[in-house]
Amino acid sequence: MSIIKHNLPTEETQIEIIENDLLLPEYGEAMLYHDAGRFGYVKIGVKDNNGWQDESFRVEELPERLKYLPKHRDSYLTQSEFKGPQKAVSNFLRTQVNFSDCDIYKIPLYQGREPEELRDIFLLFCADNGIPTPSLIVFSGQGLYPKWLFDYPIPYAALIKWRAIQQELLVRLTPLGADPGAIDVSRVLRIENTVNTKTGKFAKVLWVNEDHGKVARWDFDMLADEVLPHTKAELIEMRKKRAEAKKKHGIISSYDSEVLRQELEQANRHIRELSSEGLALARLKDLEIIADARFGPMGVPQGERDKYIFYASIFIAQFIKNPLQFYPELRAMHQKLTPSLPWNEIQSSTSTAYRKMLDAFAGKKVEYKGRMIDPRYKLKNQTIIEQLQITPGIERKCITIYGREERKRRQQRQKERARREQGVPERKVYILKRHEELQANIEKARGLRAEGKKVKDIALEMDKSAKTIESYLYQR
The missing domain is CATH 3.30.70.1790 (RepB DNA-primase, N-terminal domain)
Structure with a gap:
C-alpha cells in the first residue's frame, strides 16, 4: 500500500498551499x-x-x-x-x-x-x-x-x-x-x-x-x-608544473625538498580526489555497458555472476563517502547485473572488498613495494579486460576500461578533433583541395601562354617560379 495515497485528499490531510510572495511554485x-x-x-x-x-x-x-x-x-x-x-x-x-x-x-x-x-x-x-x-x-x-x-x-x-x-x-x-x-x-x-x-x-x-x-x-x-579551490585552468597549470617538477627532481617520494613536496601535494590534492572517484564511478558504469554488450537483456549468466558483482563491490568501495552506503549501492548493482544470485552469496563473494573498505575508512594502511597505501583493491585495465573477456568492439563502448590499442585510437581521434577546431582540414579534403588548386593553376598558366605571354612574365603574374610554370605548361 502506498505510504502517501492511502491518505485520502480531505481537508485534514491535504497540505495547506500557502499563498506567498517568495516566488515559489505551487506545492513548494x-x-x-x-x-x-x-x-x-x-x-x-x-x-x-x-x-x-x-x-x-x-x-x-x-x-x-x-x-x-x-x-x-x-x-x-x-x-x-x-x-x-x-x-x-x-x-x-x-x-x-x-x-x-x-x-x-x-x-x-x-x-x-x-x-x-x-x-x-x-x-x-x-x-x-x-x-x-x-x-x-x-x-x-x-x-x-x-x-x-x-x-x-x-x-x-x-x-x-x-x-x-x-x-x-x-x-x-x-x-x-x-x-x-x-x-x-x-x-x-x-x-x-x-x-x-x-x-x-x-x-x-x-x-x-x-x-x-x-x-x-x-x-x-x-x-x-x-x-572549488581551483578552476579548470588552474588545475591544468598545476598539472604542467607538477610534470616539470617531476622531470627536474624525480618522483615525489624521492624529493629532497620538503617544501616542494608539500607544495605539490597541496596543489594536486584536488586532482587526485577527483580522478580516483571519477575512475571508480566510470568503471562501475562500464561494468553495466560490458554486461549488456556481452549478455544482452538476459543478464550475466551463471559462472560469470560472482566475478561481475565482485568487481562492482571493488568500484563501489572506492567512491562512497560513508561505509553505510556500501550495501545499498551493491543491492542496486545486484538488481542490474545479477538479480538471480542469492543475496547471501553476494555478501560472501564481496566480503573481502567490504573488509578492505572498512579498513580504509578506519585510516589503516598496507605496505606495498616499500610504500604505505590504501588497503582497497586497485585493478589495472588490462586485468579487467582479460578477466571479463572484453573484445575491442566492447572497449570502444566503454568510458574508461580499454586497452593500449583503444587508447591510441582515442588519442588519435582527439588530435584530429583538435586539428579540426584549429581549422586544419582532413587529409583527404586537403589533398582534394590541393589537386583542385593545381588544376586551376595549370589552366591559368596555359591560358596566359596561349595569349602569347612569356614564361617569366607568367611566373611574375602568378607569383610562382619559372620552373613551376614550365611544369604547369608541359604537364600531361
Whole structure:
C-alpha cells in the first residue's frame, strides 16, 4: 500500500498551499529542481510510530503526491532524480541543486535563536567568507537547508564535480554545523510544510534570492569555480608544473625538498580526489555497458555472476563517502547485473572488498613495494579486460576500461578533433583541395601562354617560379 495515497485528499490531510510572495511554485520549493515533465524517479520517506517507510515513484507524480502528503509526520524527499526506484549512485540520472544540512542550532553561540535570526547569521557568514549566495534557505524545523539551484540539471557525467562542490561546502560551512552525513547524491531532506516532530515546528522556506522576479539560479560551472579551490585552468597549470617538477627532481617520494613536496601535494590534492572517484564511478558504469554488450537483456549468466558483482563491490568501495552506503549501492548493482544470485552469496563473494573498505575508512594502511597505501583493491585495465573477456568492439563502448590499442585510437581521434577546431582540414579534403588548386593553376598558366605571354612574365603574374610554370605548361 502506498505510504502517501492511502491518505485520502480531505481537508485534514491535504497540505495547506500557502499563498506567498517568495516566488515559489505551487506545492513548494521541491518543484524548483524537480520538473514533472521529465522522466525519472524520486523517493519520499516518512517516519512515524510505525517506523520508517519510503516509496519511489516517477517525477511526474510528485505534484500530486505533495498535494496530498500528510503534514503531521516527518517527511523527506530525495533532492536528485534516478533512473529506477533504487536511490543509489549507480542509478543517478540528474540533479539541479547543491545543498547543505546545517545543524546551526547545535552551535552554543546560536542556540535559542529564531529561524529568521539563523537565516541572517548564515547569509552574513557567507558574505564574510566568500561563499556563494544560495538560491534559497529552508528551515528544517531545527536547522537550515541552504540550496544552490542550477540553470539546467546536470547528468551523471558531472557527478564528480557535483560531489566535489558538496565536499567543499561541507568544509567551509562546518562552523555553522554542516552535517558530513548529508552530502551524498541520494540524500533526503525534509519536505516544506511538514512537521519536525522533534520540535513541533514546520519546515518552511525562510528566504529566496530574487533575480529579476525569479528565484536566482547558478550556472553549474560558475558555481564550481566559485566554490572549488581551483578552476579548470588552474588545475591544468598545476598539472604542467607538477610534470616539470617531476622531470627536474624525480618522483615525489624521492624529493629532497620538503617544501616542494608539500607544495605539490597541496596543489594536486584536488586532482587526485577527483580522478580516483571519477575512475571508480566510470568503471562501475562500464561494468553495466560490458554486461549488456556481452549478455544482452538476459543478464550475466551463471559462472560469470560472482566475478561481475565482485568487481562492482571493488568500484563501489572506492567512491562512497560513508561505509553505510556500501550495501545499498551493491543491492542496486545486484538488481542490474545479477538479480538471480542469492543475496547471501553476494555478501560472501564481496566480503573481502567490504573488509578492505572498512579498513580504509578506519585510516589503516598496507605496505606495498616499500610504500604505505590504501588497503582497497586497485585493478589495472588490462586485468579487467582479460578477466571479463572484453573484445575491442566492447572497449570502444566503454568510458574508461580499454586497452593500449583503444587508447591510441582515442588519442588519435582527439588530435584530429583538435586539428579540426584549429581549422586544419582532413587529409583527404586537403589533398582534394590541393589537386583542385593545381588544376586551376595549370589552366591559368596555359591560358596566359596561349595569349602569347612569356614564361617569366607568367611566373611574375602568378607569383610562382619559372620552373613551376614550365611544369604547369608541359604537364600531361
